[in-house]
Amino acid sequence: MSVPFHDYQGNMMEGEARDLRKDKLLQDDRIDSGLDSLKEEEYTAIITDLSNMRMEGPPDTSNYEPEPWKKEVNEDGDTFLHLAIIHEEKTLVKEAIQRSYRDHFYLNKQNNLHQTALHLAVITEQQDISQSLLQAGCDPEIQDFCGNTALHIACKQGSLRGVGVIFQYCEKQLPALLQSVNYDGHTCLHLASIHGYLAIVENLINKGADINAQEPCNGRTVLHMAVDLQNYDLMKLLLKHGADVNRVTYQGYSPCQLTWGRNNMLIQQQLVEVTHKNLQYLPESEEEDSSDSEYEYNDDELMYDDCIIGGRPLH
Known part of the structure; x- marks a missing residue:
């Protein structure tokens, strides 16, 4: 809160008051036009205005009162x-x-x-x-x-x-x-x-999106998703931008391992070529079981029809 000029004056020490008067005389000489010097009340008014205009911290919004239409x-x-x-x-x-x-x-x-x-x-x-x-x-x-x-x-x-x-x-x-x-x-x-949306995917990556970010529920990256979606073009785009082919889910599966049991052989061939050998194939006990690659998207996302219950596929 700014202090009014007259209060500021009244609280000054005597020595400071003398310095102020000296400074004032010097300033009067500088601003004297030769026609007429500023009157004392005009000078005081200017200082008061400047003091009131001084900003000290952000404006007080504690008493914010919106216009009536903003409340509706x-x-x-x-x-x-x-x-x-x-x-x-x-x-x-x-x-x-x-x-x-x-x-x-x-x-x-x-x-x-x-x-x-x-x-x-x-x-x-x-x-x-x-x-x-x-x-x-x-x-x-x-x-x-x-x-x-x-x-x-x-x-x-x-x-x-x-x-x-x-x-x-x-x-x-x-x-x-x-x-x-x-x-x-x-x-x-x-x-x-x-x-x-490949154009948006590329824009996001170019702006700094983490291409290897993992879903918190299962640890899938977008490259794992490309396999699930059998989206060859998405996979190519991700590989072009350096997606980690050896990143595994929380259950330990690489994108390449999730290609087994899928139909798109091009995706599998591309990933086998660039994936570490120990992450290319499923463990022997799981070669016929690719259930980990099944992913339930919500109603706004992709739904799969390859779920198996009791050994029989759902259609």
Whole structure:
């Protein structure tokens, strides 16, 4: 809190007061135009104004009181800004963002699904709104009810432009976003790989995504996923960017070992050529059992039809 000039004067020691008067006389000589010197009350007013303008720490937001329209939410927890984005009322959206510039509390408010305005802008493919939100101060690291950031959603949807906007305006947060995992244990790279969006996969890797990141539940990397998905092009792309072919799951299986019992011989041949010999083949007792390579994706991901119960396949 700045101290008024007259209080500051009254609390000075006598010697300091003499120095001030001396300095003042010198300053009066410097600013004297030759026509008229500043009057004492004018000088005092200037010093008081400067003292009041001085910033000491961030502004006090403890008494923050939002505008009435910012308090309104519907039964789904959606604010005016959420609804304007959902209905693509761009004029209203831009007005709300402009009037909420750097109002982090409002811009980052989450609905009942823990979605911010940025989540909804990405979901509805409104990249211009995503850009405005990020420039206004929306936090890209906030996770929704599934643990997805806005970048997770863009990768899952295959939105190359959506990913590009976040890359452009979240440079400082990008390392954290690339490491972030949702509640299924998936990074953005995992999601892009699962859904086969190769352009996004390559962009993520080029931006620093960990190509060897392992799912916490079973230790699979995206290269293991490429085998599960029998996606030859994904496997080639990952090998091109230096994916570790000898990285094993928590049960000790390399990507090459998971190719046994699969149909795509090209994937198997490529991986056998570059994998350590002791990780090329399944142990003898498991040559006919590739059950570890079966992976249950959730409803939004790939489902397999090669599950076996009681010795009979499910169809």
